[in-house]
Amino acid sequence: MSQGSDDRVRTWITRESLDDFAQFEDIVRAIGSVADGALLFFQGRVRRTNRGRAVSSLTYEAYGEMAERELSAICREALERFDVGSVAAAHRVGDLELGEVSVAIAVTSEHRDAGYAASRWIIETIKVRLPVWKHEHYEDGESHWVGAPALEAGTSPGGAPFE
Amino acid sequence: MMDRISVRTLFFGVYGELAARREGSAELAADSTVADLVEALRGSEGLDWLPERVVVAVNQSYAEAGTVLSDGDEVALIPPVAGG
Numbered sequence: 511m512s513q514g515s516d517d518r519v520r521t522w523i524t525r526e527s528l529d530d531f532a533q534f535e536d537i538v539r540a541i542g543s544v545a546d547g548a549l550l551f552f553q554g555r556v557r558r559t560n561r562g563r564a565v566s567s568l569t570y571e572a573y574g575e576m577a578e579r580e581l582s583a584i585c586r587e588a589l590e591r592f593d594v595g596s597v598a599a600a601h602r603v604g605d606l607e608l609g610e611v612s613v614a615i616a617v618t619s620e621h622r623d624a625g626y627a628a629s630r631w632i633i634e635t636i637k638v639r640l641p642v643w644k645h646e647h648y649e650d651g652e653s654h655w656v657g658a659p660a661l662e663a664g665t666s667p668g669g670a671p672f673e
Numbered sequence: 674m675m676d677r678i679s680v681r682t683l684f685f686g687v688y689g690e691l692a693a694r695r696e697g698s699a700e701l702a703a704d705s706t707v708a709d710l711v712e713a714l715r716g717s718e719g720l721d722w723l724p725e726r727v728v729v730a731v732n733q734s735y736a737e738a739g740t741v742l743s744d745g746d747e748v749a750l751i752p753p754v755a756g757g
Binding site: 554633636641 | 685686734735751755
């Protein structure tokens with residue numbers, strides 16, 4: 511009797527803190543298996559500087575229902591691509607302070623190689639597919655939507671490369 | 674058969690700021706595609722900055738320029754994403 515992917519993936523988009531590792535450990539114990547000898551945990555945190563500017567805080571905006579759907583799809587795809595047992599992933603929205611966790615990914619696998627590969631693939635895929643946007647506030651009082659160019663006459667916001 | 678359809682438009686991130694609105698609606702001829710909608714939006718007031726090849730989601734899934742729209746669709750204009 512094998513578990514379907516529904517039982518082995520847990521994803522959510524939240525305004526609540528993701529700083530506490532224990533919540534992921536509980537989930538991974540619930541959806542993972544004793545067949546898995548490795549647990550890999552990744553946290554992305556709000557960093558002090560971005561592209562040379564001092565960040566004071568930031569705000570994440572998400573296309574709520576689509577982000578929920580897309581994060582789940584990414585993690586299910588990871589189960590198909592890699593030899594991993596379970597995946598839990600969550601992304602914050604709303605206002606975050608420096609050092610707070612913005613994204614967290616837990617992967618269990620029988621062996622470590624697949625876990626490292628899957629975790630890396632999930633975060634890279636989140637960065638290109640998840641409909642979430644970051645509004646950075648800087649210590650000098652300015653703010654900027656990441657991925658958007660400085661607004662100058664005649665420039666197109668869509669012309670900026672992904673970051 | 675309807676001659677005209679109406680779709681709901683959503684503007685996220687910097688697009689919301691540039692459009693000075695978070696959502697709107699657009700009326701189009703039946704059988705219009707995503708590309709037709711983008712062209713119509715680019716021709717409307719205050720939206721001339723919208724890139725021709727903007728990323729679009731229809732009913733919360735990424736869509737191609739040739740995707741045909743239906744009455745009542747939710748169409749999101751997606752600026753470069755920046756999660757993680």
